[in-house]
Amino acid sequence: MKTKVEERFSEFFENWMCQLHEYLQHLQRASEDYRAKIGCEHEQELQASVSKVTQHYKDYYTIKWALAHEDVLAFFCPIWISPLENAYSWVTGWKPSAVLKLVNSIRINGILSSSLVELTQEQMRKIEALRVKIRLEEERVEREIERQHVTGWKPSAVLKLVSSIKMNGVFSSSLVELTQEHMRKIEALRVKIRLEEEKVRREMERQQSGCS
Known part of the structure; x- marks a missing residue:
């Protein structure tokens, strides 16, 4: 039996994923148009698409944060994600560095139709800097968890x-x-x-x- 928070977030998550799929398709088309023909019009369209996707993710965490105040346990054992996704849960969500490993794997293996294969050196430099920053934060959290274990808590x-x-x-x-x-x-x-x-x-x- 689902709790009210689980029902509300499950419905929100389903709609959110559908909308995300549409936004990402539009972003991919805008990115392809920009690469095919650089121009002010195409750049503005690309920036608008990026802003929509960014705001969409912000909306996700805003709703999640609000509902977690009502029933935090629902987010430790989420019913709206697959068992595989649950297996990778880390502090009620994906371990942040996992997505960067995926990016690197897609780029190295040269998966067809992926724009990640065409990332510039500057983009890769920024991704690497973000990876290092995220890894340092993960290690800080892991050290704190280990410290709590050592001290008996x-x-x-x-x-x-x-x-x-x-x-x-x-x-x-x-x-x-x-x-x-x-x-x-x-x-x-x-x-x-x-x-x-x-x-x-x-x-x-x-x-x-x-x-x-």
Whole structure:
């Protein structure tokens, strides 16, 4: 059974993807026209297409952020994406560097009909600078997660707290009113996080054994 937030975002996401497909097709045509014949008119059309796509992504995160305030758990176990996409989830979404790896793979393998094959050296330089910046941010987040593990705090601790509050009926807490569907999702998330914690623990033990 879907929660209200899941229903609303699923419907939004479906429409958003359809609109994105249209915008990207228009952007590709504008890009091809610009490469075929450079001119002020074509450049303005290309800039307008880029602005539409950029704004479309901004709208996505604006809606996602607003609905996450209503039901954040829906975004930890999203039902509107495929199991493969879920497998690559990282902090309620795609790991940012994954898309840059895809760009690099498409360019290196020379996939036909892809404009990525024709990227200039300047464009590649900017992509590389962005990749380095994103990777540094990912490493910062990963170090913080590792630090929390080392100091004894684990992500699963917050879920234990949620369960404790609900069981003890802490006054004035909205957690007491969680539905069975919410609790099912919390349990699924708890199991997922617990498996990740075990994976991290085993990796740390392996590294310690290698150093000794």
